[in-house]
Amino acid sequence: MTTIFDAQDRPEPPLGEDEWSTLNGFLDFHRATLAWKLSGLGSAELSRTLPPSSMTLGGLVKHLTYVEDDWFGVVLFGEEQREPWASVDWTKTPDWEWDAASAQEPAELLAEWEASVARARDAAERAFRAGGLSYPAAKGFSDGRIPRLRWILIHMVEEYSRHNGHADLLREAIDGSVGE
Numbered sequence: 001m002t003t004i005f006d007a008q009d010r011p012e013p014p015l016g017e018d019e020w021s022t023l024n025g026f027l028d029f030h031r032a033t034l035a036w037k038l039s040g041l042g043s044a045e046l047s048r049t050l051p052p053s054s055m056t057l058g059g060l061v062k063h064l065t066y067v068e069d070d071w072f073g074v075v076l077f078g079e080e081q082r083e084p085w086a087s088v089d090w091t092k093t094p095d096w097e098w099d100a101a102s103a104q105e106p107a108e109l110l111a112e113w114e115a116s117v118a119r120a121r122d123a124a125e126r127a128f129r130a131g132g133l134s135y136p137a138a139k140g141f142s143d144g145r146i147p148r149l150r151w152i153l154i155h156m157v158e159e160y161s162r163h164n165g166h167a168d169l170l171r172e173a174i175d176g177s178v179g180e
Contacts, residue, residue, distance in 0.1 A: 008036045008179065020128060023153040024121075030160035031117055033180075034064065037167040038110065041174065046109065047102045050173045057170050058109055059098035060163055065113045066097045067159055071152050072120035076127055078138030120156075124149065 004012045010032035013025030038046070038057060046058035066085055073079040080086065088096045101109060127135040133150035140146040147155075171177050 008032075010036060019133060019150075023133075023150070023157070024124070026157050027153060027160065030157060030164055033164045034061065034160060034167055035110075036179075037164065037171045037177075038106075041106060041171075043102075043106060045174045046106055048170070048174055050170055055098070055166060055170065056101065057167060057174075058101035058104070058106070060167060060170070061109050061113050062097040062101040062104070064160070064163060065109075065116045067156070068113075068116035068120040071156060072123040075137050075139045075147065076123055076135075076149065076152060124153065 003014075006012055011025065011028050013029050014021050017025070038061060041057065043058075046061075047056050049056055069082055069085060074081055084100075085097075090096065093099070104112075127149045131149070133148065133153075135149040137147045137149075137152065168178070168180075
């Protein structure tokens with residue numbers, strides 16, 4: 001399979017491939033969309049809000065770092081939360097990842113996100129090899145339901161799709177850059 005990249009250097013999701021390749025293709029496309037929306041921005045831009053929302057691009061990337069680690073580590077494989085997430089008092093600071101991002105340099109935020117994406121890709125691959133898209137997560141919902149790898153991948157496409165819409169609006173407010 002040959003990967004085709006668009007004008008923003010995002011990998012186009014494959015056409016006519018199997019379900020595994022298609023789901024991962026769409027997830028990687030949306031991950032690359034976020035990277036595109038963050039490219040070239042400094043600390044001030046990553047901390048900028050679009051009132052009345054308090055959302056920032058820095059907070060958004062830190063949130064997605066957490067989401068990658070949580071779904072593919074904690075939920076899928078039952079791993080303990082890694083740092084910095086394990087030390088957070090989520091009851092006192094439920095939006096910690098959104099707020100803590102402003103204290104970090106852009107390169108650090110992006111490196112943490114890229115590392116979480118690499119861990120997530122590896123975890124998804126291990127789960128797929130062990131049980132296909134029906135591989136059951138180690139941790140279920142409070143009502144006893146257990147998500148499967150397929151559900152987690154689709155959820156992550158949805159998560160990035162929603163947040164890329166936010167990223168598009170925030171980036172346009174920063175410097176006028178627009179695009180899908």
